[in-house]
Amino acid sequence: xxxxxxxxxxxxxxxxxxxxxxxxxxxxxxxxxxxxxxxxxxxxxxxxxxxxxxxxxxxxxxxxxxxxxxxxxxxxxxxxxxxxxxxxxxxxxxxxxxxxxxxxxxxxxxxxxxxxxxxxxxxxxxxxxxxxxxxxxxxxxxxxxxxxxxxxxxxxxxxxxxxxxxxxxxxxxxxxxxxxxxxxxxxxxxxxxxxxxxxxxxxxxxxxxxxxxxxxxxxxxxxxxxxxxxxxxxxxxxxxxxxxxxxxxxxxxxxxxxxxxxx
Numbered sequence: 001x002x003x004x005x006x007x008x009x010x011x012x013x014x015x016x017x018x019x020x021x022x023x024x025x026x027x028x029x030x031x032x033x034x035x036x037x038x039x040x041x042x043x044x045x046x047x048x049x050x051x052x053x054x055x056x057x058x059x060x061x062x063x064x065x066x067x068x069x070x071x072x073x074x075x076x077x078x079x080x081x082x083x084x085x086x087x088x089x090x091x092x093x094x095x096x097x098x099x100x101x102x103x104x105x106x107x108x109x110x111x112x113x114x115x116x117x118x119x120x121x122x123x124x125x126x127x128x129x130x131x132x133x134x135x136x137x138x139x140x141x142x143x144x145x146x147x148x149x150x151x152x153x154x155x156x157x158x159x160x161x162x163x164x165x166x167x168x169x170x171x172x173x174x175x176x177x178x179x180x181x182x183x184x185x186x187x188x189x190x191x192x193x194x195x196x197x198x199x200x201x202x203x204x205x206x207x208x209x210x211x212x213x214x215x216x217x218x219x220x221x222x223x224x225x226x227x228x229x230x231x232x233x234x235x236x237x238x239x240x241x242x243x244x245x246x247x248x249x250x251x252x253x254x255x256x257x258x259x260x261x262x263x
Contacts, residue, residue: 008037009058010044016051016262017200019193022112025059030111031067038115039089042096049097051262052200054193055119056103062128063112068137083142086111090118090144094215097208099199103192104128104170105185114145117152120211123181123195124170125188130178135165151218152178203241204262209233239263 007028009021020041022028045053057063074082093100093115102116104124109131116122116130132141132149140146141162150158153176161168173179183191199207212232217225236242245258 004033006037006041007034008041010041012050013197013200015197015200016204017054017193017196018045018050018052019054019056019196022055022057022063023059025061027061027064028057028059028112029064029067031070035070035086035089035111039085039092042089042092045096046092050200051202051204052098052196053096053100053119054103054196055100055115056189056192057105057112061106062104062108063110064107065109065131065133066111071137071139086143090114093118094211097211098204099196099202099207099211101192101196101199103188104130104179105188107167110134110141110145111143114141114143114148117145117148117178121180121195122173122178123183123188123192124173124179125185126170126182127185128170128179129167130170130173131165131167132162133165133167135163149178152176201260203239203245203260205239205241206236209236 007022007024009019009023011019011021013019020038022034022038024034028034070082071079099121100119101121101123102119104116104122105128106125107129108116110133113130113132132145134141146158146162149161153161153173157176170179170182174182181195209228209232213225213228216228240263241258241260245255245260248257249255251257
């Protein structure tokens with residue numbers, strides 16, 4: 001049994017926000033230990049979902065990518081086993097029934113960027129840079145990054161991003177619709193946390209339904225998403241949050257008076 005410190009810190013706040021911090025500076029490389037710790041942290045959130053999640057990183061880089069030692073000597077069968085496990089982690093992250101924000105303060109390469117693309121929102125500093133540079137070791141991104149980048153920016157942009165192996169800045173990815181917000185460096189930590197806290201204080205069940213509708217849209221287009229609305233979205237009328245929000249709206253003649261409790 002290992003007595004090492006986890007490489008992913010988990011901090012659960014009373015307000016319903018959980019912060020996951022990649023904590024293996026200076027580069028937060030995705031070696032087997034980092035992969036295992038992140039998977040374990042996400043599994044823990046699956047077992048007891050918070051009301052919002054913020055993923056960030058300690059150190060001068062969000063991540064320098066995958067430790068190439070992970071790939072050394074792998075057979076195709078072992079590679080398939082590795083990708084299967086990592087995609088299960090990505091799927092678990094996407095399936096969390098709450099908003100997930102990824103905060104990129106600096107260089108964010110390969111596996112870390114693929115994790116970011118599985119989150120609901122990506123925020124960045126002006127100096128943050130992103131890349132899927134797997135081509136340098138003869139690979140293509142295999143944690144779902146290519147297809148999730150294509151979902152946000154289009155398949156043409158995804159081809160350019162992956163095949164070039166280039167490094168792209170936050171402003172360009174904001175233009176592409178990949179990065180949602182850019183915050184000044186001096187305000188970045190506070191503003192990214194404030195965004196996550198705002199989401200954590202919102203109508204959790206409604207946010208979860210939004211995610212479910214969009215997941216079905218990705219899987220089956222408009223007909224599949226519309227089917228979720230027809231068959232499941234009306235369940236929100238049974239939630240305390242909706243009932244309280246409607247009541248306070250009518251009592252006060254407008255929004256802004258409801259307190260959401262995630263139920």
